Amino acid sequence: MTIKIYNTKTRQKEVFKPLVDGKASMYVCGPTVYERAHLGNARPVLVFDMLYRLLRHEYGVENVRYVRNFTDVDDKINARAAETGRPISEITDETIGWFLDDMGALGALEPTDTPRATQYIAPMIAMIEDLIAKGHAYAAEGHVLFKVRSYKDYGKLSGRSVDDMIAGARVEVAPYKEDPMDFVLWKPSSDDLPGWDSPWGRGRPGWHIECSAMAYELLGAAFDIHGGGNDLTFPHHENEIAQSRCAGHDFANVWMHNEMLQVEGKKMSKSLGNFFTVRDLLDQGVPGEVIRFVMLSTHYRKPMDWTEKKRVEAEKTLRKWARLTLDVEASRNLHPDVLSAVSDDLNTPGAFSVLHRLAGSGQKSDLANGLIFLGFEAKDLAQFEDDATGFKFTPTIHGNENADVIQCQTDRILELWKSFRSSEEWSEADRLRTLAEENGLLLKYSKDGSYWAERGPNFDSSKLEALK
RNA sequence: GGCGAGUUGGCGGAGUGGUUACGCAGCGGAUUGCAAAUCCGUGUACAGGAGUUCGAUUCUCCUACUCGCCUCCA
Known part of the structure; x- marks a missing residue:
């Protein structure tokens, strides 16, 4: 079956052709791990889960590699650690566990690779050194910045020009920047912040470099599909492209972006x-x-x-x-x-x-x-x-009541209703049905003799007991 | 201000240069102690204007409106 994908890079639907015949590779930007995933986080996960399933169907489970990273070094995490007094690793470990659980509950398959940024600091440093050597980046005051003007296609993915963006004037200009649009590859860390030794002193990576470095390490210089939410198109993906291309990597062939929730x-x-x-x-x-x-x-x-x-x-x-x-x-x-x-x-x-x-x-x-x-x-x-x-999925809906208890009560109500009906005590049966409905329990039966209940509006399990 | 996406019937939501989307709701019927559930049937649409075309909801341009990104949150 021919697979067609809309490529943000070309702004049109294209027939998907993997770089390597019979194999497909994809990289999707994952979450920064400092709190529970919100509903918006779930959209790209589910969209690209569907892509992953499609590719597995087409090329076979063994022939699809799916990388989705965890950003576990970030100022939001640092802030959370400072607020709560908890160690960073404890926060990130816990959040990663939550993320996998929550997405698993949505039926999302786990990617083949889920690298954590902190495990790829060395490749990031190597890539930054390479960019400096090639004249695409410069060190200043403990920072390393990417020289945006050195990449002529900068802005192509998102359809922007550097000059227009500067005219837009919503760019923070730090004194160590040669150009307002230059972005951070590396920044210094004070003693209370996580940091790694580097040629530019103790510091930590900027946000964008991790994806370029990890994609290179895991998928190689060129891979098929890069995905994420369309809020990432600029600046995140634009910056990834600039870094990777300037480092001599072809990087992603097809770019996919989901719309927002x-x-x-x-x-x-x-x-x-x-x-x-x-x-x-x-x-x-x-x-x-x-x-x-x-x-x-x-x-x-x-x-x-x-x-x-x-x-x-x-x-x-x-x-x-x-x-x-x-x-x-x-x-x-x-x-x-x-x-x-x-x-x-x-x-x-x-x-x-x-x-x-x-x-x-x-x-x-x-x-x-x-x-x-x-x-x-x-x-x-x-x-x-x-x-x-409608109850097996509501184990925590009302605090300490567990699903079995609710199920048991519901069964009893159904039994009662059934017995009223079979003995043709219509007024009793109707009274029970009305009462149940007032408490959000819709009683139903079908011709084949089965009885069941559905959760309606105003469901309140605490009142089920009273219905008997 | 810059960039991008969108405007389909009561609602949700696909798609197509000429023929039925689909779902929910509605309506009619079957069934039913009654009501649901279930089953059968059924109506309404392509923001506005201009252009291309034998023919446009479907391509082009313009207008209006909506939304998103550029800012902590995807």
């Missing part, structure tokens, strides 16, 4: 107060599969709006598909329509549309296979079906 139509930001983490959602009982579904329901190059309404719709759809595919063996081959949608610049919304059609026409095993391909693992879906009650 919004919440209820607005940018998610701390200042607007609509900022929340993936873990917040999971703790509120939103299943990871639902988050994944909502994220992939919008094409990655369009702004994605996280809304309560989408969350509800996603949950409904997944529940329906889970019921359909329960006990169904997935077909061995991916349905061609699903594959062609995803192969066309990761058109995951199109793939969902195909899945809807498969569900509608009763092609259950193709549906099951398609779901697995899109990252909704069979075992998770089975769990989802168990969760037709």
Whole structure:
């Protein structure tokens, strides 16, 4: 299947052709690890998880290398350590664990390589020395700066010119800079900050150099795809390109950028107060599969709006598909329509549309296979079906109550309702149903005789006990 | 100020130079003790203007509006 990808560098959709026949390599900018990943962090993770799955499908699991870094040296981390009095390594270790857990809950596969910046200080220093030797960087007052004017294509990726940006005048001009646009490769560390010995004294790397150095170490001078959020296009990726190209590396062939996430139509930001983490959602009982579904329901190059309404719709759809595919063996081959949608610049919304059609026409095993391909693992879906009650995914929704207790109470309520109905005590049955609904528990049954409950609005598990 | 993206039916959201997206909601029907769930059927759309074309929602230009990045947060 031909894979087409929109390349930011050329601003058009191109047929993807790996540098090495039959193998693919990708590098995606990962998080700075000092706090829980917020919902916006999850978008690139899921987008590039889908790319990774597609490439694995096309070239085989063994032939795809996926590098995603952890930035574990950064002033935000230093600040957090100073605030809390905790050692930096403790903060970064903990945050990395959280990140992998949270993203795992969204069905994201772990990359083949997850390098930490602090493990690649030596290659960074070597690269900086090389850049100085080649006249693309200079040392000044313990800093090393990249000479932006020395790279003629600077600004090409993001479509900017150095002169225009300076005219824009939002550039901080430090006294040691030869040119306002020059950016830091290395900076000095005071004794209380993390630092490494270098030819320019004890210091630490600037932000951009790590990706250039780690991509080179792990993927070589040239690799296929570099991805990240479009906020990174400038300056981060522009700077990466400048460094790597000037060091003599071809660097990435294709550049992919996902659009940003919004919440209820607005940018998610701390200042607007609509900022929340993936873990917040999971703790509120939103299943990871639902988050994944909502994220992939919008094409990655369009702004994605996280809304309560989408969350509800996603949950409904997944529940329906889970019921359909329960006990169904997935077909061995991916349905061609699903594959062609995803192969066309990761058109995951199109793939969902195909899945809807498969569900509608009763092609259950193709549906099951398609779901697995899109990252909704069979075992998770089975769990989802168990969760037709909506509770298995809400273990922490109300503090210390555990899911089993809730499940048990729900089962008892269902039993009671069932017995009222079978003995045709309609008024009692209706009274119970109304009461349950008032507390967010929707009682349902189907022709085949099965009974279940769904979580509705106003769900309050603490009131379940009273319903009996 | 600079750069970029977008404007599709009630809502969400794909796609195409001439033919059905799809989902949700709505409406009609089946089923149902009633209501859901489930099943069947069904309507509404391509921001505005100009141009290219036999023909444009789909290409070009202009206008309006929205959003994002350039700033701690992806």
